[in-house]
Amino acid sequence: NAGVTQTPKFQVLKTGQSMTLQCAQDMNHNSMYWYRQDPGMGLRLIYYSASEGTTDKGEVPNGYNVSRLNKREFSLRLESAAPSQTSVYFCASSATGHYNQPQHFGDGTRLSIL
Amino acid sequence: DQQVKQNSPSLSVQEGRISILNCDYTNSMFDYFLWYKKYPAEGPTFLISISSIKDKNEDGRFTVFLNKSAKHLSLHIVPSQPGDSAVYFCAALRGLNAGNMLTFGGGTRLMVKP
Numbered sequence: 001n002a003g004v005t006q007t008p009k010f011q012v013l014k015t016g017q018s019m020t021l022q023c024a025q026d027m028n029h030n031s032m033y034w035y036r037q038d039p040g041m042g043l044r045l046i047y048y049s050a051s052e053g054t055t056d057k058g059e060v061p062n063g064y065n066v067s068r069l070n071k072r073e074f075s076l077r078l079e080s081a082a083p084s085q086t087s088v089y090f091c092a093s094s095a096t097g098h099y100n101q102p103q104h105f106g107d108g109t110r111l112s113i114l
Numbered sequence: 115d116q117q118v119k120q121n122s123p124s125l126s127v128q129e130g131r132i133s134i135l136n137c138d139y140t141n142s143m144f145d146y147f148l149w150y151k152k153y154p155a156e157g158p159t160f161l162i163s164i165s166s167i168k169d170k171n172e173d174g175r176f177t178v179f180l181n182k183s184a185k186h187l188s189l190h191i192v193p194s195q196p197g198d199s200a201v202y203f204c205a206a207l208r209g210l211n212a213g214n215m216l217t218f219g220g221g222t223r224l225m226v227k228p
Contacts (some may be wrong), residue, residue, distance in 0.1 A: 004157070031214060040123070041116075042203055042218035043158070058215065092158055092215055099207050101145045101214065105157030 004010050004106035006091050012112045013081045020050055021076040021109050023091030031094045032074035033058075033103060034066060046091060080114045089092040117141045117226040118206050122217035126203055135222050137204030140185065144206040147179060148216070149189050152201045161202075162189070192224045 005020045030051045035043040035058075045058030048111065049068040063085060065077045076094075078085055088110050092103040119138045125134045127191035137147075142219045145166040164171040164187070171178050175188045191198055204219040 020145070022116070033214075034220075041221045042120075042220045043205075043216075044218070045215055048215065058219075070228050097216075099214060100115070100163075102148065102163070103214065103216070104159035105150075107155065 002045065004091055004093055004104055005090075006106035006109050008109060009107070010110050012069060012114065013078075014114055015083060019078045019081060019111070020062050021089055021091075021111075022073070023075065023080075023106060023109045024073045025091075025104070026072065027039040027093060027095075028071070029093035029095050029104070031096060032068065032099075033092040033094075034064075034074070035061065035090045035092065036085075037090060037108075038087050045088075046076065057103070083113050085111065086113045087111060115140075116220070117144075118204055118217050118219040120202075120204055120222045122222050123220070124223040124225065126225045126227065127194050129196055131195045133189075133194045133198065133224055133226065135189040135191075135202050135204075135224065137187045137189075137219050138185060139187075139206055140210065141217075142185070142205070143208045144217070146207040147180060148205045149180070150174075150202050150205060150218075152203065152221070158203055161172070165170045191224075194224075195226050196226050199224055199226045 033048040034046040047066040052071045092105045093105045094101040148163040149161040152158040180187045201221045205216040
């Protein structure tokens with residue numbers, strides 16, 4: 001019963017390198033989300049996908065792109081990594097975008113950019 | 115400017131006593147609130163929620179109280195157990211069909227001492 005799986009768990013990049021974070025869910029959920037967590041800031045929404053084939057910007061989308069590859073998979077891409085993007089990244093999914101469908105989170109990807 | 119604030123970064127309580135975690139918000143358009151619990155190296159997990167039309171919601175040892183006039187909510191844990199030691203995030207949702215776009219507070223680390 002995997003739930004939401006994120007790969008990799010850890011990654012170190014140099015400034016300017018590109019990277020794709022992978023996320024897959026096995027709960028047949030329609031909606032998927034990418035967050036970043038920084039100390040004292042809680043989680044901030046980067047992008048979300050309400051359903052397969054749609055993506056929308058969240059609170060902090062600059063410097064990121066996303067792809068909803070299919071219903072299961074939602075990837076986050078950093079085209080040119082910057083030190084300000086050092087963070088812990090969480091992927092989440094929910095059955096629908098309705099308020100009473102709590103989001104289920106993966107265990108995160110810890111990304112350091114030197 | 116953070117719309118959801120958890121002003122206490124940490125809280126320490128004795129096992130068996132009550133834990134009270136507080137959360138304040140500034141946006142009067144928020145109408146659904148959730149609490150998530152996070153252990154180290156894991157993703158957040160949903161704990162309890164409350165709609166703005168209620169002032170209390172209870173689930174076992176966990177109770178959430180909402181004071182709309184003060185724009186304040188609190189999570190009570192009674193009795194506290196060592197396994198409750200974790201970071202607790204308050205989150206808010208604006209509009210019941212807002213695509214489940216959550217705004218998180220910065221978190222409070224709860225330590226329950228045996």
